[in-house]
Amino acid sequence: xNPVTASRRHYEDLAVGEEITLxxxxxxxxxxxxxxxxxxxxxxxLDEKAARDSLLGGLxxxxxxxxxLSLRMLVDAxxxxxxxxxxxxxxxxxxxxPVMVGDTIGGKxxxxxxxxSRRHPEWGVLTLEMDIRNQKQEPVMTMxxxxxxxxxxxxxxx
Amino acid sequence: MTRWFxxxxxxxxxxxxSHTFTAEEIIRFGKLYDPQYxxxxxxxxxxxxxxxxxxxxxxxxxxxHRKMVDALDAEGERLREAGQEPGVxxxxxxxxxxxxxxxxxxxxxxxxxxxxxxxxxxASIPGWGLLFNRISAINxxxxxxxxxxxxxxxxxxxxxxxxxxxxxxxxxxxxGFSKLQRR
Numbered sequence: 001x002n003p004v005t006a007s008r009r010h011y012e013d014l015a016v017g018e019e020i021t022l023x024x025x026x027x028x029x030x031x032x033x034x035x036x037x038x039x040x041x042x043x044x045x046l047d048e049k050a051a052r053d054s055l056l057g058g059l060x061x062x063x064x065x066x067x068x069l070s071l072r073m074l075v076d077a078x079x080x081x082x083x084x085x086x087x088x089x090x091x092x093x094x095x096x097x098p099v100m101v102g103d104t105i106g107g108k109x110x111x112x113x114x115x116x117s118r119r120h121p122e123w124g125v126l127t128l129e130m131d132i133r134n135q136k137q138e139p140v141m142t143m144x145x146x147x148x149x150x151x152x153x154x155x156x157x158x
Numbered sequence: 159m160t161r162w163f164x165x166x167x168x169x170x171x172x173x174x175x176s177h178t179f180t181a182e183e184i185i186r187f188g189k190l191y192d193p194q195y196x197x198x199x200x201x202x203x204x205x206x207x208x209x210x211x212x213x214x215x216x217x218x219x220x221x222x223h224r225k226m227v228d229a230l231d232a233e234g235e236r237l238r239e240a241g242q243e244p245g246v247x248x249x250x251x252x253x254x255x256x257x258x259x260x261x262x263x264x265x266x267x268x269x270x271x272x273x274x275x276x277x278x279x280x281a282s283i284p285g286w287g288l289l290f291n292r293i294s295a296i297n298x299x300x301x302x303x304x305x306x307x308x309x310x311x312x313x314x315x316x317x318x319x320x321x322x323x324x325x326x327x328x329x330x331x332x333x334g335f336s337k338l339q340r341r
Binding site: 002039040041044054055056060063064068069071072075076079080084085086089090091092093094095098122 | 190191192193194195196202205206207208212214215216219220221223224227247248249250251252253254255256257258261283286304311
């Protein structure tokens, strides 16, 4: 038994259809610049003039920053309260609208699939759909994310 | 590649360079964006099936993105030095798939490679094309770290805007247009 996750919800405690309400994050100019300098130094994430002239039409967060902040919301609202055992990846990530400076993002995650790992009886695979929106309730990012979860009782969990 | 869309060749492969991950930066990224115990706490991480600290997959991927941006810049610089006008890379509409294959531990060196797997002109944004890029990341033991299928906008060089669109664009530049639009 893993002492770190022993008291958390395990695979057996999760159900398809469960909806997790995520917290929010407000994106400041400093946050956009700091992330862009390290991971996405394209002119339209680093310079307001270049941003206005770009397809984005103004200073916007790197899509990777939106993704990272959404992940943080998921960890705080959900992954740190279950026996999560690492991400497997994601699919169909769509940046539907740019996240502009001053926007507040939030949203929900829904459990859409649960199955046991074929090769590893100690794990289940959890699939979540993330729906991230801005303060006007316009969708900014959606994706489907898969994560491993520890099984409490390897013999009996279905 | 800050090349024009027309000059990008399908199946061309670009090495993007490598990055060595330190425990310090793994923890720093983890605390900001992915504070699960195996990304931020080496002692607690020992109880996980990883047996120790590992980088958030999103960290490995964000570094891969940085490597790609640097390669685009270098290609643009190369063209400028050769006396050519470089192309324009645009934002990305999304990622079709991302598979995390093996964990990245402190001290691991990850090498990134980009392959253009396809391209077509955009149906929704005139004057731009879509590039389908695959990034593969491997570690110093030649193990696959992740595989990503990305989509990116790239500007067309040989695009002439249809008259209808040029008129519409001229209209938006008339004084008072934005006020009118807000109503």
